[in-house]
Amino acid sequence: MQPQKTREEVEKINMIDTWLKKHRLIYVGATRHPFILSIRDGTVNLSSFKTWLGQDYIFVRAFVSFVASVLIKAWKESDDSGGDMEVLLGGMAALNDEIQWFKNEASKWGVQLSDIVPQKANKDYCRFLESLMSSEVNYTVAITAFWAIEAVYQQSFALCLEDGTNTPSDLQATCQRWGNDGFGKYCHSLKQIVNRRLKKASDDEIKKAEVALLDVLEHEVNFWNMSRGAA
Numbered sequence: 001m002q003p004q005k006t007r008e009e010v011e012k013i014n015m016i017d018t019w020l021k022k023h024r025l026i027y028v029g030a031t032r033h034p035f036i037l038s039i040r041d042g043t044v045n046l047s048s049f050k051t052w053l054g055q056d057y058i059f060v061r062a063f064v065s066f067v068a069s070v071l072i073k074a075w076k077e078s079d080d081s082g083g084d085m086e087v088l089l090g091g092m093a094a095l096n097d098e099i100q101w102f103k104n105e106a107s108k109w110g111v112q113l114s115d116i117v118p119q120k121a122n123k124d125y126c127r128f129l130e131s132l133m134s135s136e137v138n139y140t141v142a143i144t145a146f147w148a149i150e151a152v153y154q155q156s157f158a159l160c161l162e163d164g165t166n167t168p169s170d171l172q173a174t175c176q177r178w179g180n181d182g183f184g185k186y187c188h189s190l191k192q193i194v195n196r197r198l199k200k201a202s203d204d205e206i207k208k209a210e211v212a213l214l215d216v217l218e219h220e221v222n223f224w225n226m227s228r229g230a231a
């Protein structure tokens with residue numbers, strides 16, 4: 001017979017789900033934010049949407065650099081039993097496409113990307129990403145933050161695509177970008193990488209990864225607030 005697992009061991013098998021249960025309200029605050037709910041029910045203010053579009057373009061450019069840093073950490077630190085590098089490279093390829101998409105979308109909505117000045121919440125978030133790019137931050141912590149950043153958008157925009165929602169037709173493509181099944185599978189792959197890493201992580205690393213998750217959720221809420229013009 002196998003020895004019985006302790007509660008800590010059981011919790012560590014799927015650390016992410018353990019954390020999402022523990023921090024449920026904060027997670028829901030980031031993934032069902034009033035800005036997203038306004039897209040979902042069709043009451044979204046178009047000037048808010050344009051603000052989001054311009055600010056997110058700036059964010060995504062910083063995010064690409066962050067993903068590059070995660071890829072470097074994967075190469076240095078991962079045993080790569082889960083094909084981490086391929087998953088990350090797939091994410092980078094999608095971001096290449098995404099940058100182009102932002103440019104097309106901006107011109108469709110008459111948003112001049114060269115004129116966008118990053119707002120405080122955006123600058124704070126980009127600075128946070130930069131702090132994670134430091135070589136002091138290890139792969140497990142960085143990939144936990146990476147998963148959380150992607151998962152918030154996936155959950156949020158998938159919500160706008162559910163049956164019976166009133167998402168405006170000209171925002172459907174935006175919601176599809178992060179709400180589609182392929183992006184959902186990609187987030188799932190990232191989650192599996194994170195859970196695999198956390199199972200083997202030291203208590204100190206686990207603590208730092210949990211803090212990184214909470215930091216991401218807070219930055220995401222502030223980012224949505226900024227888009228609505230509330231910050």
Ligand SMILES: Cc1ncc(CNC=O)c(N)n1
Nearest residue numbers: 056059060063149150153223
């Ligand atoms: C503020 C924010 N968070 C997450 C994402 C999704 N990742 C890449 O696109 C995003 N675009 N913007």
